[in-house]
Amino acid sequence: FLGHIDVVPTPDSGDWKYKPFKGTIAKDTLWGRGALDDKNAIVALLEAAEYRLSLGLPNKRTLIFAFGHDEETGGKNGAAAIAKHLIANKIPVAFIADEGFGVMKGIVPGLKNNCAIIGLSEKGNVSIKLSVNELGGHSAWPNPENATSILSRGLSKLENYQFPAHLDGPVRGLFTEAAPYMDLGYRALFSNLWITAPIVKTVLIGGEKTAATVRTTHVTTIIKSGTKENVVPPLAEAIVNLRLFPGDLISYVQAEIIRVIDDPRIKTSIYLEGQEATPISPDQGDGYDQIKDCIHAQFPETIVVPGLVITGTDCKNYTAVTNRMYRFVPFEFSNSNLSGIHGKNEYITRTQFNKAVLFYIDLFQRL
Numbered sequence: 001f002l003g004h005i006d007v008v009p010t011p012d013s014g015d016w017k018y019k020p021f022k023g024t025i026a027k028d029t030l031w032g033r034g035a036l037d038d039k040n041a042i043v044a045l046l047e048a049a050e051y052r053l054s055l056g057l058p059n060k061r062t063l064i065f066a067f068g069h070d071e072e073t074g075g076k077n078g079a080a081a082i083a084k085h086l087i088a089n090k091i092p093v094a095f096i097a098d099e100g101f102g103v104m105k106g107i108v109p110g111l112k113n114n115c116a117i118i119g120l121s122e123k124g125n126v127s128i129k130l131s132v133n134e135l136g137g138h139s140a141w142p143n144p145e146n147a148t149s150i151l152s153r154g155l156s157k158l159e160n161y162q163f164p165a166h167l168d169g170p171v172r173g174l175f176t177e178a179a180p181y182m183d184l185g186y187r188a189l190f191s192n193l194w195i196t197a198p199i200v201k202t203v204l205i206g207g208e209k210t211a212a213t214v215r216t217t218h219v220t221t222i223i224k225s226g227t228k229e230n231v232v233p234p235l236a237e238a239i240v241n242l243r244l245f246p247g248d249l250i251s252y253v254q255a256e257i258i259r260v261i262d263d264p265r266i267k268t269s270i271y272l273e274g275q276e277a278t279p280i281s282p283d284q285g286d287g288y289d290q291i292k293d294c295i296h297a298q299f300p301e302t303i304v305v306p307g308l309v310i311t312g313t314d315c316k317n318y319t320a321v322t323n324r325m326y327r328f329v330p331f332e333f334s335n336s337n338l339s340g341i342h343g344k345n346e347y348i349t350r351t352q353f354n355k356a357v358l359f360y361i362d363l364f365q366r367l
């Protein structure tokens with residue numbers, strides 16, 4: 001069972017309802033950074049384990065808790081070190097459960113029920129640096145083309161391009177499993193993917209959040225050039241961040257960017273270190289089945305479906321440990337909850353927390 005004790009910073013601390021690092025409990029709600037990402041999961045796991053120990057309840061299998069301290073910055077010193085330890089000591093792992101989606105409403109188009117998505121894979125992450133080196137000079141007699149104009153034209157071509165959408169892997173599983181519970185119109189669409197795939201892709205691409213679940217996304221995050229207002233800069237650089245759909249390899253997206261920009265004066269290189277999307281875990285068998293059964297028992301009326309996690313988790317550091325990694329946390333999230341994750345006013349209610357503890361007590365007993 002993975003979790004991470006580190007949190008993201010709070011540059012907007014002054015705007016919080018309660019101080020982000022005070023842990024204020026007001027009525028039935030705990031406010032603070034990490035209340036939902038991811039201290040909630042860690043404390044709930046430990047509460048459940050202590051409860052079972054206090055009753056002397058035996059586990060059939062050994063439970064391993066692996067809590068990292070640097071998940072938000074890649075997990076290289078936490079999760080990756082723990083994974084190395086497991087491999088070096090030949091400690092077998094049946095499956096991994098980590099943070100991911102919770103129980104949510106309105107997350108799948110056309111589905112009214114609460115939905116629990118078990119993440120089978122997570123997107124990769126790579127940044128590509130574009131750089132142009134040209135002659136600079138005096139801004140009073142500029143060349144018709146210079147580093148900034150060449151780079152801007154390349155970026156503008158990229159803006160107008162989208163990577164192809166996919167309806168395979170965990171995304172297909174999500175819609176085929178959820179289809180029977182959808183509104184009639186959506187049900188017809190999603191139950192007949194063999195023929196409706198092009199329309200479904202258009203529907204999904206239309207939604208800001210759903211678009212990211214069906215394709216590799218790209219966005220320019222840094223642009224740098226020039227230091228003086230009357231000097232034409234000889235160098236212009238931009239960083240484009242991409243989140244990779246499983247199967248879209250780093251080598252492919254880099255080649256695709258070069259093809260779309262179509263200008264040899266713009267050089268591309270991988271910025272820092274890229275991370276491929278993780279392999280897709282099976283949507284049945286050890287781990288998946290017990291988590292699914294436990295969701296049904298603890299969150300009645302909830303539809304359980306497989307899915308793709310579009311942000312990163314510590315799981316990416318465990319790909320050599322097991323091919324069964326399931327990203328799900330037993331918390332019922334509301335929309336106002338979600339805006340607190342990496343945002344301001346992060347909070348969790350007593351009811352949300354208690355349900356998670358009960359979930360883990362039940363899950364441990366099933367293992």
Ligand SMILES: [Zn+2]
Nearest residue numbers: 004037038099
């Ligand atoms: Zn997290």
